[in-house]
Amino acid sequence: MIKSIVSPPEVFTYRMRNSGFDAWTTKTGTLDGSSATCVTFSHKAPYATSGDNGGPFMVTKNENSWHTVVINHSRYEGAVSVGAPVNPGGYSANTGGSVKTDAELDQKGTTAIARCEPTNPAFDAATAIGELRMGGMPAASGSHLYLGALQSRVKAAKAAGPEYLNAEFGWIPLVRDLNTLAKAVHESHQIMASYRKGSDTKMMRSFHYPEENNTVYYKGSMLPVPVDFGSFLAGWESSHQTSSMWFKGAFRYHLPTSDSQMNKFEDYKQRAAKLYGLRLTPETVWNLAPWSWAADWFANTGDLLHNVSALGHDGLVMQYGYMMAQTEHNRTRMADTSSGSVSHNLRTVIRQRRPASPYGFGANLQSLSGKQVAVLAALGLSRR
Numbered sequence: 001m002i003k004s005i006v007s008p009p010e011v012f013t014y015r016m017r018n019s020g021f022d023a024w025t026t027k028t029g030t031l032d033g034s035s036a037t038c039v040t041f042s043h044k045a046p047y048a049t050s051g052d053n054g055g056p057f058m059v060t061k062n063e064n065s066w067h068t069v070v071i072n073h074s075r076y077e078g079a080v081s082v083g084a085p086v087n088p089g090g091y092s093a094n095t096g097g098s099v100k101t102d103a104e105l106d107q108k109g110t111t112a113i114a115r116c117e118p119t120n121p122a123f124d125a126a127t128a129i130g131e132l133r134m135g136g137m138p139a140a141s142g143s144h145l146y147l148g149a150l151q152s153r154v155k156a157a158k159a160a161g162p163e164y165l166n167a168e169f170g171w172i173p174l175v176r177d178l179n180t181l182a183k184a185v186h187e188s189h190q191i192m193a194s195y196r197k198g199s200d201t202k203m204m205r206s207f208h209y210p211e212e213n214n215t216v217y218y219k220g221s222m223l224p225v226p227v228d229f230g231s232f233l234a235g236w237e238s239s240h241q242t243s244s245m246w247f248k249g250a251f252r253y254h255l256p257t258s259d260s261q262m263n264k265f266e267d268y269k270q271r272a273a274k275l276y277g278l279r280l281t282p283e284t285v286w287n288l289a290p291w292s293w294a295a296d297w298f299a300n301t302g303d304l305l306h307n308v309s310a311l312g313h314d315g316l317v318m319q320y321g322y323m324m325a326q327t328e329h330n331r332t333r334m335a336d337t338s339s340g341s342v343s344h345n346l347r348t349v350i351r352q353r354r355p356a357s358p359y360g361f362g363a364n365l366q367s368l369s370g371k372q373v374a375v376l377a378a379l380g381l382s383r384r
Helices: 100-116 123-135 140-159 161-165 171-198 259-277 281-290 292-315 372-379
Strands: 002-005 010-015 023-032 036-040 057-067 067-071 076-085 205-209 213-226 233-253 316-337 340-355
Touching: 023 076, 067 340, 076 171, 076 316, 076 340, 100 205, 100 233, 100 316, 100 340, 123 171, 123 292, 140 171, 171 259, 171 292, 213 316, 259 292
Parallel strands: none
Antiparallel strands: 002 036, 010 023, 010 076, 036 057, 057 340, 067 076, 076 213, 205 233, 213 233, 233 316, 316 340
16 A cells, blocks of 8 residues: 655745846745654565464655745845755765665574574573483484483492492592583573473564764755746755664574473473482482483483474574665755845655564465474464
8 A cells, every 4th residue: 555645835926027127027936744644564465374464555755845935136025045056066965865675674583683693592492401411311213222220330339338438439420410411401491491391482672773874064055946936046065964774573493392291391390300309328229219210311302302303493583574774865055145144954854664474474375384384283382
């Protein structure tokens, strides 16, 4: 939809003649419309969502304000104001407001998302748990061999009776290994609980690019308004343009874990707490820590990390995202006449908004993969 609103021009009359002996000729002059606004917008959202659902728009607003004086001399009578510079040479005023292309907004929006998106919790969880498991702990594929060795060492220490304190039995390194295992399980439970809590929740983010400013200046001869005034005016023009661009959006992610998986993590945490929180002896370790749960934890965590990695970036989408831009151009003209100073101010403001798809700017929603569509469905988003 395009809607334009233009104020009518200001009309004035004046008299002129070629010499002081000729008859006066009455003429009509106009000053540009005091304001003009053009709005182009669309209310159709690129995807359905419970959040913001605005579409693209662009608003261009021009404002003109004039200051005139009345001149009375032998060849001209009436209002006079100031126009554009005459033969400005190397001077080049700003363009009066720059419209950003879709490609430019997409490029800036893509960079903004990379700067401000909440770090994908899938990768956070995978990294954190992976570091815990690799910090002296085996990968899932070797967990049974590792746990079997621990069982043998505990059994040997238990059979040794009071001699278990002897360093020859390796009790101190064994306790260190057990505490490492318990700590990994305990902290991974917290990581996964936090990860699950954030699933399907809205995380709002914004990013602002540095504001750009440009000012140019001209001093010299200025055209009169109307040109029938007959002579140039001495004056100047200042042209200043400010451009700003920013992104705002809301992110969501979906965690593919079930209640049974989380219940297993809770059970593993409780068992690990017995190892981590008690004063350990071979007897207590043997009685309180049956080893099958630890093997299950390794395997369960490995499966979960596989799912997280498989989802990758598909697990984090935007509920809504907008790249916005505003360009403001102010041009001020001043000149002096025998009856006083005259001025002309021109102001142009262009505001733009470009929406993103759930997977970023410039993405074609019709070409999403089956996995991406499934994630959108899980998050309550859909294509139109």
